[in-house]
Amino acid sequence: MKKLTKKQLGLIAAVVLLGVGGTYAYAQNQSSVKASEAKQEVKDTTKKLEDLNKEVATLYDTKDPDFLVKGIKAKQIKDLKEKLTKVDTIKKDKELSKKEYAAYDQEVKAVNDNLTNATTKLNTLVDINALFQQTQTAVAINGSDVKKDLAIADDLKKETVEKVSKAYFKEGATKTYDKTINELLANAENQLNQLDKAKVEVAKVYKDDKVVSTDNKLYDTAKAETDKIKNEKAKKTLSDQLDKVKADIDKQAAEDKAKTDEATKAQTEAANTQANNTNSAPASANQGATGTEAAPVENGYTGNNGGYVAPEAPTNGGYTPPASNGGSTGGGSTPAPQAPSQPSNGGGGRGEMTQEDLNQAEKDAANSDPTKDPNSPWFKP
Secondary structure, three states, rough: OOOHHHHHHHHHHHHHHHHHHHHHHHHHHHHHHHHHHHHHHHHHHHHHHHHHHHHOOOEOOOOOOOOOOOOOOHHHHHHHHHHHHHHHOOOOOOOOOOOOHHHHHHHHHHHHHHHHHHHHHHHHHHHHHHHHOOOOOOOHHHHHHHHOOOOOOOOHHHHHHHHHHHHHOOOOOOOHHHHHHHHHHHHHHHHHHHHHHHHHHHHEEEEEOEOOOOOOOHHHHHHHHHHHHHHHHHHHHHHHHHHHHHHHHHHHHHHHHOOOOOHHHHHHHHHHHHHHHHHOOOHHHHHHOOOOOOOOOOOOOOOOOOEOOOOOOOOOOOOOOOOOHOOOOOOOOOOOOOOOOOOOOOOOHHHOOOHHEEEEHHHHHHOOOOOOOOOOOOOOO
């Protein structure tokens, strides 16, 4: 083999050096291009994350960002999470410094934090609303719209409230959102306590499917506590039991009233009988003759009714002397009351009255008539 000359060797060496240098220069150029592309990718991705974070912000209420937007759906959060996965696909280039990735890292964290927070708040919203009765137009919490007067859900268990409270109750809350959650949890707990209180009072009058007491005071207390229950299903169950108690109370009251009325009637009849017996008793001897027979006339009065009978003047000039003087009825006249004693000027002591005596006796009898005396109760003008 022919040996190469120095000149040839020099040319070969020059060619080798040029090749190595060119390769190095090419490599350097390629590295620079790659770094530039990486920087651009980071920049573009950061911009996409910024835009995504703006979408995430729409999940929150504009008035109070602590609350989620009204009418939020779980699908909204899910869709944003999928977008984040597609955007955040770059691999960090070793040739770029941490500073060059700072803006990117910040946006990635912001999007993740906001989505995680929205997920937590949505779970809170779902669990809190589940404690209360819901309709298409009314839930306990919807965005910043809160209803604190809703009844608890049917058949809500105390264990469920305790579990939700343990997960979301914030001790010493200062933010409006946290205070709202605490109030709703307390509301559910208070309603359960009221239900338990009513059950205890109802059990005092109705237990084991039967009425155990008809005490009005116990019934009234149980009724008052039952009326405080907001859940209609729970209230109806206890109210139905109390209706049975009330029916027994009314029945007992009706029976007691019937007994009282019967006793009152018996007493009234007995009193009437006694009064009738008293009114039909015989008249006393002092009342004079009975029936239509008049009592004997004495001094011009009848003994039967106290009526006055005027004395009759003697007829045919007869004179009826006092019985003590042994006088007899003259001329067949009806006996008249004895005239007041007057000095006798006539008759000469023969027991006979003069015409003057008779006139005076008749005048005296007329003056003694009570029907003519204005001061007498029998006065007749």
